[in-house]
Amino acid sequence: MSDYAIQQIVNGLSLGSLYALVAIGFSLIYGVIRLVNFAHGDLMMVGAFATFGLIATDHVPWVVLPLLVLVAGFLSGGLVERLAFRSIRGAPMITGFIVTLSVSVALQNLGLILLGAQPRNFSFPAVFRERVALGGIDVAIIDLTIPAVTLLCAVLLTVFVKTTRMGIAMRAVSENTLAARLMGISINRVVLLVFGIGGALAALAGLFWGGKFGQIDPLMGFVPGLKAFVATIIGGVGSLPGAILGGYILGFAEVAFVGFLPAAYAGYRDAFVFGLLILILLVRPSGLFGSTEEERA
Amino acid sequence: MTPRAAPRFAVSPTQALALFTLLLVGAVVGLEVFGSGYLRTLAALTLINILLAVSLTMTNGFTGLFSLGHPAFMTLGAYVAVMFTYPVGRRGFAMPDLPDMIRDVALPLPAAATVGGLTAGLVAAVIGLLVLRLRTHYLAVATLGLIIVVQTLALNLDGLTRGGRGLTGIPREASLPLIALCTLLVVMLCWRIKHASIGRAMLAVRENEMAARCVGIHAFRLKMLAFVLGAALAGFGGALLPHVVSVMTPKSFGLMLSFNLVAIIVVGGQGSVIGAIVAALAISLGGEALRGLEETFQLYGITQVIVAVALIAALMWRPKGLFGLREPLVRTP
Numbered sequence: 260m261s262d263y264a265i266q267q268i269v270n271g272l273s274l275g276s277l278y279a280l281v282a283i284g285f286s287l288i289y290g291v292i293r294l295v296n297f298a299h300g301d302l303m304m305v306g307a308f309a310t311f312g313l314i315a316t317d318h319v320p321w322v323v324l325p326l327l328v329l330v331a332g333f334l335s336g337g338l339v340e341r342l343a344f345r346s347i348r349g350a351p352m353i354t355g356f357i358v359t360l361s362v363s364v365a366l367q368n369l370g371l372i373l374l375g376a377q378p379r380n381f382s383f384p385a386v387f388r389e390r391v392a393l394g395g396i397d398v399a400i401i402d403l404t405i406p407a408v409t410l411l412c413a414v415l416l417t418v419f420v421k422t423t424r425m426g427i428a429m430r431a432v433s434e435n436t437l438a439a440r441l442m443g444i445s446i447n448r449v450v451l452l453v454f455g456i457g458g459a460l461a462a463l464a465g466l467f468w469g470g471k472f473g474q475i476d477p478l479m480g481f482v483p484g485l486k487a488f489v490a491t492i493i494g495g496v497g498s499l500p501g502a503i504l505g506g507y508i509l510g511f512a513e514v515a516f517v518g519f520l521p522a523a524y525a526g527y528r529d530a531f532v533f534g535l536l537i538l539i540l541l542v543r544p545s546g547l548f549g550s551t552e553e554e555r556a
Numbered sequence: 557m558t559p560r561a562a563p564r565f566a567v568s569p570t571q572a573l574a575l576f577t578l579l580l581v582g583a584v585v586g587l588e589v590f591g592s593g594y595l596r597t598l599a600a601l602t603l604i605n606i607l608l609a610v611s612l613t614m615t616n617g618f619t620g621l622f623s624l625g626h627p628a629f630m631t632l633g634a635y636v637a638v639m640f641t642y643p644v645g646r647r648g649f650a651m652p653d654l655p656d657m658i659r660d661v662a663l664p665l666p667a668a669a670t671v672g673g674l675t676a677g678l679v680a681a682v683i684g685l686l687v688l689r690l691r692t693h694y695l696a697v698a699t700l701g702l703i704i705v706v707q708t709l710a711l712n713l714d715g716l717t718r719g720g721r722g723l724t725g726i727p728r729e730a731s732l733p734l735i736a737l738c739t740l741l742v743v744m745l746c747w748r749i750k751h752a753s754i755g756r757a758m759l760a761v762r763e764n765e766m767a768a769r770c771v772g773i774h775a776f777r778l779k780m781l782a783f784v785l786g787a788a789l790a791g792f793g794g795a796l797l798p799h800v801v802s803v804m805t806p807k808s809f810g811l812m813l814s815f816n817l818v819a820i821i822v823v824g825g826q827g828s829v830i831g832a833i834v835a836a837l838a839i840s841l842g843g844e845a846l847r848g849l850e851e852t853f854q855l856y857g858i859t860q861v862i863v864a865v866a867l868i869a870a871l872m873w874r875p876k877g878l879f880g881l882r883e884p885l886v887r888t889p
């Protein structure tokens with residue numbers, strides 16, 4: 260394989276990881292309360308700006324910073340749930356949809372007002388931008404860090420969901436909310452936790468997004484958020500492995516589209532992503548891993 | 557729905573339409589005689605919003621499809637229409653890739669907008685065959701994706717659209733009376749559909765698709781009809797807009813517009829034509845009033861925040877929108 264191809268694979272891996280991180284939260288939230296959360300991508304923006312602010316203080320050591328960003332994401336995810344989404348739980352799906360879109364619009368515009376529309380330069384310490392030789396080709400350290408951390412998060416989350424009491428409660432709520440409540444599970448607490456976890460992972464994706472692309476702005480979250488939704492759908496909404504795999508499929512497909520086709524087509528990148536979505540939905544309407552929901556009268 | 561006492565004042569659907577026509581004619585005549593240029597432009601934009609909201613009510617409200625794709629069809633209709641209304645002498649410079657066949661064809665706006673609407677409808681028919689198999693949020697994301705696909709195309713086909721620089725100097729042919737007439741026709745069409753058997757069939761599909769199919773309603777055909785007709789009207793309305801403001805860019809009609817339109821019909825009540833009209837009026841005029849505030853305090857974007865927060869509050873207060881499916885003050889048989 261040529262160096263160029265390997266470089267593209269590394270690119271696909273790191274872009275796919277970012278989509279996967281956002282898609283996990285999307286999928287968790289949908290799985291538990293059947294809400295399609297358009298505001299999810301904007302939590303990525305929150306995470307990116309939290310990182311930006313923390314770097315600017317110059318006092319936070321690099322080991323602690325991602326943890327603080329996770330906390331910031333957790334809190335903002337929970338806050339959004341508490342303020343906007345709790346009161347519409349159980350409302351018709353379209354109402355939920357509109358409310359999440361409203362939250363997204365409000366977050367973006369608040370970002371514009373408070374942070375300004377100018378994109379900010381975002382720099383990680385030089386050590387992340389250094390390149391290392393790996394089997395004959397050199398890759399940026401950041402492109403290796405992103406998949407590694409994503410993998411770690413996915414493993415931790417899976418263990419959490421499979422083994423802990425809270426994880427079991429989460430699965431119970433997603434299986435049957437009413438039955439879970441009858442078993443004495445506090446629905447509010449579970450939903451708050453799910454939004455928190457989703458927010459934390461999205462914020463972490465924001466941190467990496469800034470590190471990888473070097474620029475952040477208040478509107479940065481929406482389109483990646485949509486693409487993460489596409490990734491979720493590709494994998495099958497509500498399935499954790501599906502979300503991760505969908506993220507990587509989308510990341511690789513996007514990089515392959517830009518990297519291996521003539522440069523004249525590069526402008527059509529986003530069109531390609533959504534074209535792919537429609538194509539996959541036609542072949543497998545519930546995604547690759549989703550279970551088909553039975554139609555009832 | 558719980559039976560409610562008959563309102564003291566109620567009109568029949570036909571009378572309601574006549575009343576609306578009267579109000580519209582009165583407003584247009586008043587503005588033409590006394591209004592300033594600013595007020596007339598504001599009225600024109602508000603009327604186009606009403607047109608768009610009412611056409612979306614048919615797709616999303618009556619039939620219960622959750623399409624966010626209106627701006628995609630608007631963009632399409634607008635560019636196609638502009639190809640026919642753009643000054644012939646400047647086309648060689650602005651649109652070098654225009655097919656020879658239509659290079660010298662200049663159409664008046666109503667004809668050009670109709671061509672734009674038909675094109676949008678045609679494209680929607682092809683897209684609809686694919687995406688209308690999808691339900692609920694899948695359909696929403698697919699149509700949202702459609703906006704991005706169309707915008708990307710418009711951005712890259714710069715031999716026709718001048719790409720990101722946009723087309724300027726589009727003739728301002730859309731006068732207020734013309735727009736009012738178009739809006740009236742669209743409102744009449746949707747109103748008629750709602751009160752005809754086809755509209756009832758659409759509502760049945762929305763309430764319970766399987767039950768509707770059991771009583772012999774061809775659900776897919778109806779969904780296609782609602783989707784294609786809505787798209788054609790969106791293309792038609794979209795074609796009017798650049799002829800008011802004289803500029804068209806690939807980003808003219810985007811995700812934010814999609815959000816605002818859906819917000820209008822959700823606040824008005826899914827499926828209520830009068831609700832859509834009232835909400836379109838409120839959001840257009842309210843947004844414009846807030847824009848002054850934005851400039852005074854240098855808080856650009858606060859309008860969208862307020863609209864979004866108001867929307868959330870409205871839905872907490874009335875989860876089914878202002879009127880739900882009902883048409884207030886109109887007698888239904």
